[in-house]
Amino acid sequence: MTKIKIGIIGSGGMARHHLARFSAMETADLVAIASRNEQTGSHLATEHEAVFISEWRCLIEREDIDGVVICTHNDSHGEIVLAALQADKHVFVEYPLASDIGAGEVVLRLAEERGRVLRVSHPEVVSNTHKALKEKIGELGDLLLTSFVRLTPGRGSRPEILFNLPVSGTPAHFFIYHNLSCHL
Ligand SMILES: NC(=O)c1ccc[n+]([C@@H]2O[C@H](COP(=O)([O-])OP(=O)(O)OC[C@H]3O[C@@H](n4cnc5c(N)ncnc54)[C@H](OP(=O)(O)O)[C@@H]3O)[C@@H](O)[C@H]2O)c1
Numbered sequence: 001m002t003k004i005k006i007g008i009i010g011s012g013g014m015a016r017h018h019l020a021r022f023s024a025m026e027t028a029d030l031v032a033i034a035s036r037n038e039q040t041g042s043h044l045a046t047e048h049e050a051v052f053i054s055e056w057r058c059l060i061e062r063e064d065i066d067g068v069v070i071c072t073h074n075d076s077h078g079e080i081v082l083a084a085l086q087a088d089k090h091v092f093v094e095y096p097l098a099s100d101i102g103a104g105e106v107v108l109r110l111a112e113e114r115g116r117v118l119r120v121s122h123p124e125v126v127s128n129t130h131k132a133l134k135e136k137i138g139e140l141g142d143l144l145l146t147s148f149v150r151l152t153p154g155r156g157s158r159p160e161i162l163f164n165l166p167v168s169g170t171p172a173h174f175f176i177y178h179n180l181s182c183h184l
Helices: 013-023 038-047 056-060 074-086 101-114 128-139
Strands: 004-009 028-034 051-053 067-070 090-093 118-120 143-151 176-183
Touching (some): 013 028, 013 067
Parallel strands (some): 028 051
16 A cells, blocks of 8 residues: 655644544554654654654655645744645645735645645534534525634643744634625
């Protein structure tokens, strides 16, 4: 069986979460973990019998990696996604894809040009909340626009990250739903 060879960047909560999933997949092989945090990075790498790399650029340059999973803080996603696609890797990135729309459009185009998979977590469109809202909105008639925003809590254990706007985005609130619908 051909397996997809994975490299993970970051060694925090989401990296650990994805590692647990990939470890359970017969079709995936974890090759390396890159982390600027040597303590958590090398610990995770040892736990999963993967190579530890301190610099993420060295991970995406490896020829024995097909796909990169990006689990760093928000402000670094755009740069890493771009570099990974330029190195012809498939990419799974934690949200957001990038810090501004222009940078997001560049990487979407690049993925298409190079025939790479670019997937942004997380699959909100399949959540029960999303399905229920879609059904309810459908009952309102023909709409010009609907916009739905859910602000979720970040990780409380590191407030210096959670409340740092460039790194974490909008300060987290606990499940605030904002729903805007405009009729034709
Ligand atoms: N899909 C979901 O449901 C979900 C849930 C929570 C979070 N997220 C997203 O997942 C991402 C990671 O969140 P997390 O909770 O895992 O954070 P975390 O526990 O703080 O871990 C982030 C990891 O990335 C490293 N890192 C951060 N910026 C970096 C950079 N510029 N270069 C190299 N390494 C860097 C950190 O190193 P240090 O230890 O040195 O800081 C740490 O190892 C965020 O984008 C967040 O929005 C998604």
